[in-house]
Amino acid sequence: MLRLDMNLVWNIVNLIVLYLLLRHFLIKPVMNVMNKRQAMIDQSITNARESETAAMELKGQYENKLQTSREEGVRLVDEAKADAKAQYDRIVKEARDQAGRIITNAHKTADADQEKAMREAESQIAGLVIAAAAKVVHEEAGHRNNQALYDRFIAEAGDSHDAGSN
Amino acid sequence: MEELNCETVFTIPLFGGIPIAESVVVTWVIMAALTLLSIFLVRDLKVENPGKKQQALEVVIGGIYNFFDDLMGEEGRRYIPYLISIAIYIGVANLIGLAGFKPPTKDLNATAALALMSIVLIEYAGFHKKGLKGFIKSFAEPVAIVAPINILELFIKPLSLCMRLFGNVLGSFVVMELLKQLIAPIVPIPFSMYFDIFDGLIQAYVFVFLTALFIKEAVE
Numbered sequence: 445m446l447r448l449d450m451n452l453v454w455n456i457v458n459l460i461v462l463y464l465l466l467r468h469f470l471i472k473p474v475m476n477v478m479n480k481r482q483a484m485i486d487q488s489i490t491n492a493r494e495s496e497t498a499a500m501e502l503k504g505q506y507e508n509k510l511q512t513s514r515e516e517g518v519r520l521v522d523e524a525k526a527d528a529k530a531q532y533d534r535i536v537k538e539a540r541d542q543a544g545r546i547i548t549n550a551h552k553t554a555d556a557d558q559e560k561a562m563r564e565a566e567s568q569i570a571g572l573v574i575a576a577a578a579k580v581v582h583e584e585a586g587h588r589n590n591q592a593l594y595d596r597f598i599a600e601a602g603d604s605h606d607a608g609s610n
Numbered sequence: 611m612e613e614l615n616c617e618t619v620f621t622i623p624l625f626g627g628i629p630i631a632e633s634v635v636v637t638w639v640i641m642a643a644l645t646l647l648s649i650f651l652v653r654d655l656k657v658e659n660p661g662k663k664q665q666a667l668e669v670v671i672g673g674i675y676n677f678f679d680d681l682m683g684e685e686g687r688r689y690i691p692y693l694i695s696i697a698i699y700i701g702v703a704n705l706i707g708l709a710g711f712k713p714p715t716k717d718l719n720a721t722a723a724l725a726l727m728s729i730v731l732i733e734y735a736g737f738h739k740k741g742l743k744g745f746i747k748s749f750a751e752p753v754a755i756v757a758p759i760n761i762l763e764l765f766i767k768p769l770s771l772c773m774r775l776f777g778n779v780l781g782s783f784v785v786m787e788l789l790k791q792l793i794a795p796i797v798p799i800p801f802s803m804y805f806d807i808f809d810g811l812i813q814a815y816v817f818v819f820l821t822a823l824f825i826k827e828a829v830e
């Protein structure tokens with residue numbers, strides 16, 4: 445029952461052979477397949493993670509672009525508004541200047557006309573007065589005092605005219 | 611008493627006759643059966659969409675592999691295939707009594723061979739990890755004074771492994787034979803469940819578990 449002999453050696457040989465057989469036929473193939481599957485799963489996960497990262501990057505880029513174009517749009521509108529305002533101001537100012545010039549010219553023309561008319565009226569009145577005075581002097585006092593009368597009359601007529609126009 | 615002995619099946623007529631014991635022959639049968647079964651099981655393994663057979667195989671092999679992997683970690687990974695083989699072998703050897711063979715583990719030669727292989731593997735693992743100097747130094751750890759005990763362990767470990775397995779299988783075999791002679795049919799069945807199946811598998815588990823534990827100790 446309790447014997448140790450050469451069979452110990454045969455059993456050891458058996459164990460080694462069994463180990464080699466099982467390793468070759470059972471454990472290696474099964475572990476190979478499992479490792480391959482694990483590698484495949486790891487690969488898939490890595491790929492998925494990479495794709496996700498790339499997608500996030502693209503999304504960031506698009507958002508950036510969108511933001512930039514929005515700012516660009518706002519800037520363009522502002523610029524256009526500023527341009528339009530400047531143009532408007534310029535046109536209004538020109539128009540105002542021109543109007544002012546025209547009005548000034550009109551005033552000048554009117555003043556000149558008035559002066560001219562007055563001068564004409566003055567000379568006419570003077571002529572009339574001279575004629576009237578001559579007639580009166582001829583009839584009543586003769587030619588002696590003609591000059592003095594004439595001057596006095598002119599001065600009085602000019603004063604009364606000035607008082608009237610004021 | 612005849613059932614207790616492991617007979618010499620035949621003798622090779624070389625060098626004055628080499629006796630071949632029953633345990634060796636039964637081990638050959640187990641080896642042949644396991645190898646054929648393996649070849650059948652690993653046929654057309656697929657990486658994607660494995661069949662039910664492959665899934666079951668992967669659960670069993672992967673489960674045992676992970677068990678040892680958790681136990682021994684990175685350093686002991688290279689010894690896992692051997693431990694898986696031994697686990698399968700002892701399990702089958704302990705159960706083969708159900709098929710009418712004499713369990714090889716009932717022969718002291720078989721369990722001694724297993725224990726010898728284990729201690730060689732354990733010491734080799736330590737040697738491989740630490741080198742010659744570290745291996746010799748490891749006998750003086752944790753303190754130099756325990757060195758004799760450490761050296762004694764070289765013999766105690768395989769002896770306990772060998773005798774535990776042998777004693778359990780022999781004991782359960784004896785108990786079962788006695789029960790079969792005392793109370794004939796039906797009644798021994800639950801006892802057979804325990805002594806033949808449960809105890810056999812537990813002993814296989816204990817043997818490889820302890821071997822793995824010792825290897826882990828050696829590579830630490």
